[in-house]
Amino acid sequence: MQPTDVEDVTLFSAIRSGDVSAMSVLYARHHAAALRTARAIGGPGLADDLVSDAFTRVLSSILNGSGPEHAFRPYLATTIRNLYVDGLRRRARELPVGDPEVLDRLQADGSDAVLGANEVVDVLSALPPRWREVLWRTLILGEPLSVVGERLGLSENAVAALGFRARGGLRAAYLARARAEDGGASRPASVQLT
Structure with a gap:
């Protein structure tokens, strides 16, 4: 495991024990990489929303006892990809109605x-x-x-x-x-x- 992964695991434990402020450390550490990933997957127009939603979803997962166990960044990248695909599927089912x-x-x-x-x-x-x-x-x-x-x-x-x-x-x-x-x-x- 990378040194940052070990630090991330410590932060996961802190979050699971109720220290939500540890998520801000994860956010600061991984935000730039998450933004690059989101731009590559969904383009610059969706990147900020994908990153925000991904961090929210991951925090919720960690608080519920699931989520990443070892490596945060790959888990976050997968969450971003899944959010993008879910959005595509949702838009494909929507029927646009004219003005x-x-x-x-x-x-x-x-x-x-x-x-x-x-x-x-x-x-x-x-x-x-x-x-x-x-x-x-x-x-x-x-x-x-x-x-x-x-x-x-x-x-x-x-x-x-x-x-x-x-x-x-x-x-x-x-x-x-x-x-x-x-x-x-x-x-x-x-x-x-x-």
């Missing part, structure tokens, strides 16, 4: 440009699998281009270009479906799928 004023204006104009769930699935299923994946990861999950690039084995620029083509393909598939449903008539383009 009611915008939807009311669209309906008042007589526009039926808001797609139903079945139409969206049909339009997306017409796209190549790689396009669907890049749209899902960037638009729905909100993953950074660097993360999507790692998953797909592409550079950030290649992911951006693929996303651009995929959005264009989605737009074209939607318009083709709309024209087919209207018997070839033009359909209002008041909603952009970008």
Whole structure:
């Protein structure tokens, strides 16, 4: 064990015995590393929240008698990763609802440009699998281009270009479906799928 690990174990014992101020020592010792880890995992926009939530969760675990036993930093890094993944899963289950004023204006104009769930699935299923994946990861999950690039084995620029083509393909598939449903008539383009 590293000397800092031995000191951390002493701090765990202090926290478990009710000395919550020992957590501030752990925080000061590991905050910078936790922030670097969080930036690498979730990007700079989420890093502060991930670190704050991770320290809170770890403190709660230690107070409840669980949590790290030996090495604090790897435990904290795993907690940060788990919080990020939990956030992705939670956002994937959420159904975004449009601004009611915008939807009311669209309906008042007589526009039926808001797609139903079945139409969206049909339009997306017409796209190549790689396009669907890049749209899902960037638009729905909100993953950074660097993360999507790692998953797909592409550079950030290649992911951006693929996303651009995929959005264009989605737009074209939607318009083709709309024209087919209207018997070839033009359909209002008041909603952009970008």
